[in-house]
Amino acid sequence: MNGKIFIIEDEPSIIQLVQHNLEKNGFLVSSSLNGNDGLKELKKFQPDLLLLDWMLPDLSGIEICKNIRKDNNFKNLPVIMLTAKGEEEDKIKGLDSGVDDYLTKPFSFNELMARIKAVLRRSNPNTVSDNLKFDDLMLDRIEKRVFRDGQEIKLGPTEFRLLEFFLTNPKRVYSRDQILESVWPNNVNVESRTIDVHIRRLRQSVNLKNKKELIRTVRSSGYSLI
Ligand code: CA
Numbered sequence: 001m002n003g004k005i006f007i008i009e010d011e012p013s014i015i016q017l018v019q020h021n022l023e024k025n026g027f028l029v030s031s032s033l034n035g036n037d038g039l040k041e042l043k044k045f046q047p048d049l050l051l052l053d054w055m056l057p058d059l060s061g062i063e064i065c066k067n068i069r070k071d072n073n074f075k076n077l078p079v080i081m082l083t084a085k086g087e088e089e090d091k092i093k094g095l096d097s098g099v100d101d102y103l104t105k106p107f108s109f110n111e112l113m114a115r116i117k118a119v120l121r122r123s124n125p126n127t128v129s130d131n132l133k134f135d136d137l138m139l140d141r142i143e144k145r146v147f148r149d150g151q152e153i154k155l156g157p158t159e160f161r162l163l164e165f166f167l168t169n170p171k172r173v174y175s176r177d178q179i180l181e182s183v184w185p186n187n188v189n190v191e192s193r194t195i196d197v198h199i200r201r202l203r204q205s206v207n208l209k210n211k212k213e214l215i216r217t218v219r220s221s222g223y224s225l226i
Contacts, residue, residue: 003120003168004182006047007031008038008064009082010056014105018051021109022116028185035059039067046178047077048168049120051112052099054083061099069098078119082107124168132167134225137206137214139167148208158183159202166215166225175222199223 005027009015012033019029030045032038035058042050050068054061061081068074081099100119103112132139136149144160146153155163161183166174174182176192184190203215216224 003048003124004028004030004045005049005051005116006038006042006045007051008033008035008042008056008061009051009053010034011053014053014082018109018112021113025113028182035061035064039064042068043071043073046073048124049078049080049116051116052079052081054081065098076123078123080112080115080119132164134167134170135214136211137163137167139164146206148206148211151208153205153208155205156201158198159205162198162202163206166223170225173216173218173221173224179222 005022007015007018007029009018009031010033015031015033019031022029030041030047032041035056038056039059052061052064056064059067061083065079065081068077068079078100079098080101080103082103082105084105100122101115103115130141132141138147139160140146141164146155146160146163162179165179165182176195179195180190180192183195199215203213206214214226216226218224
């Protein structure tokens with residue numbers, strides 16, 4: 001499983017616990033302790049899902065949710081609101097603001113994981129599936145194998161991660177910086193040239209004879225899976 005999750009929550013202990021467990025489950029996680037920083041950071045991070053605390057020192061979760069819904073890039077971002085007990089009445093207001101689901105504190109990580117999976121499955125079936133598919137391409141995340149039209153394609157580990165990344169969001173154009181952050185999360189010294197080299201290798205591997213091109217170069221923007 002993978003995907004990017006952003007957390008806005010003012011209790012460091014919750015962030016720590018949730019972040020640690022999500023990372024163990026293969027998610028890329030970033031977080032913020034208040035609403036204003038959270039709004040800025042999340043726009044840079046481009047998450048697949050937002051975990052949002054209801055009561056924050058500056059903005060409320062609802063205000064944040066309303067704010068991001070105005071932004072075209074985040075109109076459909078799945079949001080799970082973390083609420084404290086006794087905020088039931090406010091839940092109804094929350095639903096109007098475009099929150100996808102709720103979780104009342106204290107919650108177990110398993111509960112949270114179940115909600116995250118359900119919400120992600122609704123918004124992007126590829127994010128939680130073991131097999132990623134696009135056109136005649138299939139990537140098996142468990143066995144780490146790739147097939148095109150039934151024929152196995154051998155990829156190096158970096159090319160595999162690149163393809164996995166593209167398959168979680170087909171047709172979306174990614175800049176080299178976005179690719180770098182997601183595919184080489186711990187290495188800031190990778191040059192954009194290196195990305196081009198791996199893209200070229202990936203392209204050569206998946207473009208079997210008589211098959212159509214699957215990776216598109218978008219001039220001055222980046223790359224996308226067709
Ligand atoms: Ca709080």
